[in-house]
Amino acid sequence: MTDQDTQPEFKEPKKWRVHHLMQAKRAGRKLTMITAYDALTAPIFEEAGMDMILVGDSYGNVQLGYGSTIPVTIEDMERATASVARSVSRPLIVGDLPFGTYEHSPQIAFENAARLIRVGANAVKFEGGAELADTVKLLTQSGIPVVGHLGFTPQSENALGGPRMQGRGDAKQKMIEDALALQEAGAIAIVLELVPAPVATEVTAALDVPTIGIGAGPQTDGQVLVWADMAGMNDWVPSFVKKFADARALLRSAVEDYRDQVQDGTFPGPENYKSN
Numbered sequence: 001m002t003d004q005d006t007q008p009e010f011k012e013p014k015k016w017r018v019h020h021l022m023q024a025k026r027a028g029r030k031l032t033m034i035t036a037y038d039a040l041t042a043p044i045f046e047e048a049g050m051d052m053i054l055v056g057d058s059y060g061n062v063q064l065g066y067g068s069t070i071p072v073t074i075e076d077m078e079r080a081t082a083s084v085a086r087s088v089s090r091p092l093i094v095g096d097l098p099f100g101t102y103e104h105s106p107q108i109a110f111e112n113a114a115r116l117i118r119v120g121a122n123a124v125k126f127e128g129g130a131e132l133a134d135t136v137k138l139l140t141q142s143g144i145p146v147v148g149h150l151g152f153t154p155q156s157e158n159a160l161g162g163p164r165m166q167g168r169g170d171a172k173q174k175m176i177e178d179a180l181a182l183q184e185a186g187a188i189a190i191v192l193e194l195v196p197a198p199v200a201t202e203v204t205a206a207l208d209v210p211t212i213g214i215g216a217g218p219q220t221d222g223q224v225l226v227w228a229d230m231a232g233m234n235d236w237v238p239s240f241v242k243k244f245a246d247a248r249a250l251l252r253s254a255v256e257d258y259r260d261q262v263q264d265g266t267f268p269g270p271e272n273y274k275s276n
């Protein structure tokens with residue numbers, strides 16, 4: 001008997017909702033997620049068939065010019081989430097809770113999560129393990145689906161000593177326990193960032209809810225990438241990112257052509273203006 005004989009069939013949804021995630025995992029249908037922060041890029045990613053859009057706090061690095069995600073505010077995330085939500089209909093929209101908006105108490109987390117849900121997020125994500133299980137529980141019971149985030153958690157980069165693999169050695173067991181605690185509390189999926197592939201495979205096997213990997217190898221239930229990295233908007237990308245295009249070169253070349261044609265008088269041409 002093959003996996004295909006035993007796995008339930010997955011019917012592609014018209015609109016991705018939380019229950020589709022576990023159905024996809026059971027059917028062995030890999031999940032696709034990409035970040036977006038605005039109404040310009042999100043519809044392109046929807047057209048390209050992304051299942052989920054993460055309005056990540058990587059917004060801080062990618063578009064706001066910060067060196068980390070730490071300065072990002074709930075107002076920043078609210079505006080970015082609202083822009084994405086206004087421009088797509090099919091993908092599940094996950095809004096990231098930024099640093100300082102959820103760690104202190106479940107009630108504070110609820111109030112900030114509600115701000116993202118009000119502007120159109122279908123779920124929120126925040127970083128941390130079992131210590132946030134009560135927060136996951138309160139939000140879930142209040143109608144706010146939660147995506148967990150384990151492994152390297154960029155908002156804790158100061159405590160973690162920078163972007164480093166997490167979950168090696170004895171830390172593996174703790175990561176599995178954290179993942180189970182988040183699932184038990186109601187998390188609908190868990191992002192695993194910078195985790196050795198065999199550890200991500202074990203966490204994935206231990207859970208009923210899907211794992212979404214970034215720098216965690218091929219055995220997670222889905223993958224997520226920061227759009228600007230995968231599209232080649234930056235010259236340097238981390239080794240776990242594949243550049244699927246060279247969008248930076250394409251855009252630069254278009255703007256250079258524009259500059260040249262303005263300077264040599266070929267733009268605007270007769271087709272670009274009216275004579276009467």
Ligand code: KIV
Pocket residue numbers: 035054055056057058059096191193214224226
């Ligand atoms: O903010 C973000 O883009 C993220 C991904 C890296 C998972 O959290």
